[in-house]
C-alpha cells in the first residue's frame with residue numbers, strides 16, 4: 001500500500017536491523033510509511049534488511065543510540081538493545097548505557113519533534129517472578145547486582161524515564177513489556193532456547209536442556225508481536241502502558257524440544273546441563289490488558305511459527 005504524502009508518517013525504528021526491528025520495518029513499509037532504521041549493528045545485521053535494499057521509503061543510518069540523534073520524525077519505536085543474555089552480558093556496562101542513555105536520547109528527540117514514542121520493554125522487568133502469571137501491576141522480583149541486572153535494571157530505568165517524560169513533559173509514550181518472541185531472523189548464536197534447539201536439531205547435535213527441563217516459557221511468534229506493537233502505537237495519548245505483549249500458552253522446555261525434533265525430523269538426543277544463575281522457573285504474561293485495551297492477542301500456533309523459523313534456519317545452518 002502506498003499512502004498519499006499527507007497520510008504518510010516518518011517513522012524512526014532504533015534497533016531496526018535486529019530480529020524484531022526488521023519485521024516491524026517490513027510491516028511499516030507495507031503500510032506505506034517512510035522508515036529511518038537506526039542501528040549500530042552490534043547484534044543486528046544489514047542482512048536482516050537486505051531484502052529492502054534500495055527501497056525508496058527506507059533509509060539506514062549506522063548510529064549508537066547512546067549518542068544524541070537529530071532527525072525529524074513523527075513516531076519513534078525504540079528497540080535498540082541487545083536482547084539475549086549472551087549478547088547483553090558481553091559488555092554489561094554498554095547494555096545499561098544503551099537502555100538508559102538510549103532512552104534519554106530518544107525521549108529528548110521525541111520531546112523536541114513532538115513525536116509519539118514506543119519503548120520495547122521486557123518481561124525481564126518482573127525478574128524471577130513471585131506472581132504467576134505476571135500482570136502489569138506486579139512490581140517484580142529483580143536482583144539488582146546479578147549478571148542479568150544490566151538488562152533488567154536498564155530496562156526498568158528506561159521505563160522510569162518514559163513515565164517521567166510523560167508526567168513532566170506530556171510526552172505521548174507507549175511502553176510494552178515484551179515476552180519471549182521467536183521467528184525468522186533470530187540470531188542463530190544468541191543462546192535463546194528456540195534458536196538453540198532448532199540449530200542443534202538441524203545440525204544433529206545434542207539438544208541442551210538446562211535443569212530438569214520442567215521450567216516453562218511462553219513463546220510469541222514475531223508477526224503476532226509486531227501486530228501488537230503497531231496496534232499499541234496507534235492508540236490515543238491516554239494509553240501509555242505498560243502493556244504485556246506475549247503469548248500466554250506455556251510449554252515446558254522438554255515439550256518444546258520434542259516439538260522441534262518432530263518438525264525437523266532430527267535424531268538429536270536431549271542432554272541436561274546445570275541451570276544458569278537467576279534463570280526464572282516460570283514466565284507467562286497476563287495479557288488481559290492487551291486484550292481489553294488493544295483488542296490484541298496472539299494467533300499463530302507454536303507448531304506453525306516453528307515451521308517458518310525452522311525453514312529460515314535450515315537455509316542458514318546447512
Ligand SMILES: NC(=O)c1ccc[n+]([C@@H]2O[C@H](COP(=O)([O-])OP(=O)(O)OC[C@H]3O[C@@H](n4cnc5c(N)ncnc54)[C@H](O)[C@@H]3O)[C@@H](O)[C@H]2O)c1
Pocket residue numbers: 014015016017018019020021038039040041042043044045063064065066078079080081082083084098102120121122123177178179180181182187
Ligand atoms: N526478542 C524477544 O524475545 C524480546 C523480549 C523482550 C524484549 N525484547 C526487546 O525488543 C527489542 C528488540 O529485540 P530483538 O530480539 O530484536 O534483539 P536484537 O538483538 O535482534 O535487536 C536489537 C538491535 O539493537 C541494536 N543495538 C544494540 N545496541 C545498540 C545501540 N547502542 N545503538 C543502536 N543500536 C543498537 C542491535 O544491533 C540490534 O540490531 C530489544 O529492546 C529487546 O530488549 C525482545
